[in-house]
Amino acid sequence: MEYRERTSSGGQIKDIQGFVDGDKLVLKWLWPNGIDFVYIYKSCEDEAATADMINNNNARLYTKEEYKEFYGYYERINEIEKITYWIFPCVKENGKLLLIDQNGIDNRITLSLGKANIFYSIKEKRRLFKDTKIIKIIVRCDKAIEKEALCYVIKSGASPINKDDGKCYSFNQDFNVGRNQLPEIEIKKDDSIRIFFQDGKKYGEIYELIRE
Template identity: 45%
Template sequence: MRFVEAEEGLPLITQLSYKIDEDRCKLQWQWPEGIQAVYIGKRSADREPQGEYRYPPAAAGLKLYTREEYKAAGGYVDRIDTIGLVAYTVYACMMEDGDKCLIDQPDARNTVEFSTGRAKIRYSISHKSGLLRKYKTVQISVLAEVEIPKEALCYVKKQGNYPVSTDDGTVYPFLRDFPPGRSTLPPIEVGKNDYVRLFFTDGPKYGRLYELIPE
């Protein structure tokens, strides 16, 4: 089985759409004439720029789905078992010299992407200081429903008051991804009049994937 890039005259998947019903989604599309089977790829899209799926996946990770199965089910039905962005790609399958050829469509009309809900990120930040100390200790704790890439979060330090955005103080990145569950980070020493708050590094990008909730 191999991939061939779409060109004029080859059978292409069109009118791909989806419907979500509780914990299941249904894909529907227009079958090209003469195509009796497709291969369907599913991937988590949380770490990929939206809509960028140029490189076809390994064929071993794809699922064969026939035209007869499609007719019987009224589409392709799959269980939603993840939180966040998910992308499905449907590849038309044709036979050439006894070999299966999957059509890779650069226009991505054979791909749909949708959100199955925002994963919750709960966090707490404690400040501890002594009367005679010039510095205080800040402890950050993060409770995540799913793995969170380190690029999604940052903390901001501001003198005199809590920062209100990433532009309202000094931004510091995190060095490791956050696994599911609770992560208590090593203490941070800051000035006695400094305050720290957690933010998304890119609100529009990561706000559609995660919900940031102070505990």
């Protein structure tokens, strides 16, 4: 795919907005004067994209007429993760479409496409004539999750309300899709235990943590 460098501040995609509507992603943006075509390219959250990477096999050509007809760009959601969308303007010269290499800032947006569910259960087993109890934790995941995403917190006398409300422990293994039964934990009889995100802002955008 041929491209050209920017010749002015004009002809640039701006004000991209994106949101999830049911099982569809919706993108809207401000079309500059003189631009009737764009290429829409998807990448991982941290991947950079430039015009020389774009071709008909890895990007979607979208026209201004289509945009007007459908009131934006719609795409069915198949992934549950963060994805960056890049929109590259195109111009037609001598019968050829040429991409305009934009600044990589105004023509991109990163979105969280849905949330994967993480279900967990905590079962206690009391021990006769002992001041401790055995804890069994089961975690069920819609997708594989790295161990750094979760932690468990133990607090004496009451249930912890966040990851800093008690003594925080990391898990020693990643979580596979489906049912994960973790090694038993022995705690004091008056202790309570709960699971939290290690980083609520980071992981809370892509996962829903649900106690069963």
